[in-house]
Every structure is written in structure tokens, then in C-alpha cells.
């Protein structure tokens with residue numbers, strides 16, 4: 001069996017001896033448990049003189065290879081180009097992009113450095129699977145070193161239409177470099193079609209809606225592979241967690257109040273500020289709910305040294321303070337705003353206890369919180385998911401969720417009331433429709449589908465064997 005070399009910026013190294021349990025971490029670990037391979041990426045450390053060779057570690061049957069970054073690499077590649085240029089542009093926020101040639105050259109330099117390290121460990125029949133926008137040009141650098149291996153790329157975040165992508169200076173060296181992969185996977189058909197149009201405009205041969213394009217002497221396959229979750233794990237953890245001390249304390253602190261839950265990394269793409277405005281409007285319009293509802297917003301911070309994130313931090317904290325000051329009283333706090341992160345097990349139990357799951361990103365590749373919220377519900381007494389029409393997950397969950405436009409504050413406020421007052425029968429019917437999808441398209445199915453498709457793409461030789469239905 002060929003080895004699988006997984007490459008991503010963050011490597012989910014075990015913390016305190018326990019493996020991490022994020023969506024990508026669970027999927028990659030499962031894929032690497034079933035076949036030999038290595039998971040390569042950034043160690044999360046910044047050091048004065050990063051070693052030219054990665055550090056190899058082994059845990060729970062999985063091999064890791066990690067490398068440090070220098071302060072300049074971290075600044076230009078991670079904080080600069082990846083998160084102040086690519087992140088906003090791929091989330092349709094050209095207005096927030098802060099481009100500099102220095103950051104672009106840092107991004108390309110770090111990708112070349114990653115490629116050099118991967119190159120040293122690569123054997124001719126290894127399969128390479130690269131994740132996310134930090135490493136779009138990686139295959140190009142590996143090909144330049146002569147590697148003919150099968151290489152796949154999966155983008156976890158959205159891909160906007162060419163009109164937006166072309167606003168990225170030197171986009172051909174970054175987004176355009178994806179054609180050096182054999183298979184490029186996206187979260188939704190919409191993202192895939194946007195990339196197909198981008199390729200067509202760059203002169204690639206291939207029809208709109210098609211799944212393969214020929215460009216620069218290479219053939220690249222495109223596919224949509226919506227990321228799933230470990231539904232069985234969330235279901236079990238939610239059931240078990242209900243009896244823990246942690247949950248007894250949370251429930252006691254809520255009293256009779258119904259809980260609304262929001263869980264998002266502190267990021268402008270998540271629509272947290274608008275969500276707070278909607279909650280305030282809901283309180284203003286529904287006096288009978290005052291004192292009877294508690295909105296818990298769990299928001300771990302990352303990228304805190306980036307100015308747009310600092311500004312958001314200030315804005316959200318201010319809004320929370322304002323709402324609690326204006327509407328709360330001595331015995332009731334309308335919002336509990338928490339900046340720490342919780343384990344998947346704890347989150348599952350919290351989701352199950354929440355009458356409403358509030359997921360209102362302005363733009364999101366998929367949004368796994370939406371799926372995890374559904375998987376954690378009590379089938380006899382499920383809560384209601386309010387979901388933004390701009391989350392990738394809406395394609396699969398629209399039959400059961402209350403779908404909202406996060407730009408319309410009144411609409412979100414109204415959905416909050418509707419969710420809190422929804423009769424049990426309707427809640428059950430909606431839950432069943434969503435749970436069917438969440439369970440059938442789980443994380444293991446996602447990893448297998450992507451790797452099967454990659455296995456079948458023999459682009460280097462210009463042959464395409466057994467194209468599967470997803471390539472239609």
C-alpha cells in the first residue's frame with residue numbers, strides 16, 4: 001500500500017498525551033491509521049534558526065514531522081499573506097485585504113521550504129494530500145523538484161468567483177498554481193464551479209460544469225467533497241456528558257432559562273457582531289423572553305496579533321457589555337461571552353442542552369459547528385438550528401434548519417423567537433431530516449471519497465480511469 005503524506009499548516013499534535021479532536025484532526029488521523037504515512041506541517045513554534053530537517057514524532061500509531069518557522073516567516077507567510085490577504089479575499093472581503101510584495105515573497109519562500117522538506121521524505125509511490133490556503137503552491141514547488149507523485153489538495157474555506165480572485169495581485173502564482181495538483185477538492189459545488197470558471201478565464205480547456213481541465217500541459221480534476229463530522233462520537237459524547245458535574249453546574253446556573261449557543265473562533269467571517277445585534281433586537285421585541293433565555297457565546301481567539309482581529313475583539317466585547325448592561329438585571333445576565341476553548345466532549349454536552357444553535361457566518365466554507373450541534377441533540381427533545389445561507393453546510397441542512405440571511409438583523413431576531421417557540425413535533429421532524437445527512441456523510445466517508453478520487457486521477461499520464469459520478 002502506498003504511503004499517505006498529509007501536509008497542512010497546523011498539525012494536530014497530541015496535547016498532554018491526548019490526541020486533538022478537531023474535524024481535520026479526526027479525519028487525517030483516521031486516514032493515517034488505515035495506511036502508512038506521515039503528517040507534516042508547522043510545529044506551532046517560532047524560533048531564531050529553524051532546523052533544515054523536520055522533527056519526527058510518533059503518537060498513537062501516527063507519524064508526525066514538524067518544522068519551526070522563523071519570526072519573519074511567521075509574520076510574512078502566516079500573519080501576512082495567508083491571513084491578511086488570502087483569508088479575507090477567499091471569504092469575499094477584498095476590502096479587508098492588506099497586500100504587500102514582501103508578504104507574498106514570504107508566502108512563496110515558506111512554501112518552497114515546506115516543499116524541500118517534503119521532497120526529502122518523498123518516495124516515488126507516495127500519495128500527497130495538502131490541506132488549505134496556506135499551501136496552494138506546494139505542488140508546483142514539488143513538481144519543480146521532479147516529483148511525479150499523485151498529489152491532491154483540499155480547500156477548507158470558500159473559493160469566490162474569478163471576479164474576486166482576480167483582485168488578488170499575482171493570483172496566477174498562488175491560486176493558479178493549484179493546477180499542479182492532480183485533484184483539487186472544494187467544500188461545495190459552488191466553490192468548485194467558481195474555480196472552473198477561473199481556470200477557463202486563464203485559458204484552460206474544459207467545459208463549464210466539467211470536472212477536468214487541461215492547462216499548461218497538465219490535467220487537473222476538480223471535485224466537491226463536503227466535510228463531515230464524527231457523528232457517532234458526538235452523539236455518544238453528548239449523551240454521556242449530560243450526567244457530568246460540569247453539565248450539572250451549567251444547568252443549575254441556567255435555572256429555567258432556555259439556552260442559545262454560539263461557538264466560533266473570533267473571526268470577522270463568523271458574523272458574531274451582527275448576531276449580537278439580532279439577539280438584542282429579539283430581546284427588545286419579546287419582553288416575555290427577558291430573564292427566560294441565556295445566550296452562551298464560546299469564542300476562542302486566534303491570529304490575535306492581526307489588526308483586523310484586534311478590532312473585532314474590541315467591537316464584540318463592547319457589544320456584549322452594552323447588551324448585558326442595557327437588558328440584564330441583578331439576577332439575569334443575557335449573554336455569557338467566553339474566550340476559552342472546550343473539548344469536543346464538553347461541547348457535545350453543551351450543544352445537547354441548548355434549545356437553539358445559532359450559526360450565522362457571513363461566509364463559511366462548511367461550518368462544522370452546525371453539524372456537531374445537530375449530531376449532539378436528544379432525538380426525543382431536539383433543539384433548533386438557525387443557519388446562515390452563506391455557510392457551506394446549508395446545502396446539506398437546509399431541509400431542517402431555519403435558514404437566515406445574516407445581513408438581515410430583523411430576520412435573525414425573528415428566527416430566534418421562532419426557534420425558541422417551535423412545537424416539539426416540528427423540532428423532531430427537522431432534526432430527523434438533518435441527522436440523516438450528518439450521519440450518512442460523516443468524516444470517514446469524506447476522507448475515503450477524496451482519497452478514492454485521488455487514486456483514480458492519473459493526470460500525470462493523461463489517463464483518466466473510471467471517473468465516478470461526482471465528476472459529472
Ligand code: F6P
Pocket residue numbers: 010132156157302303
Ligand atoms: O478552517 C480554516 C482554518 O484556517 C484552518 O486551516 C485553521 O487551522 C483554522 O482555521 C484555525 O485558524 P488558525 O490555524 O489560523 O488558528
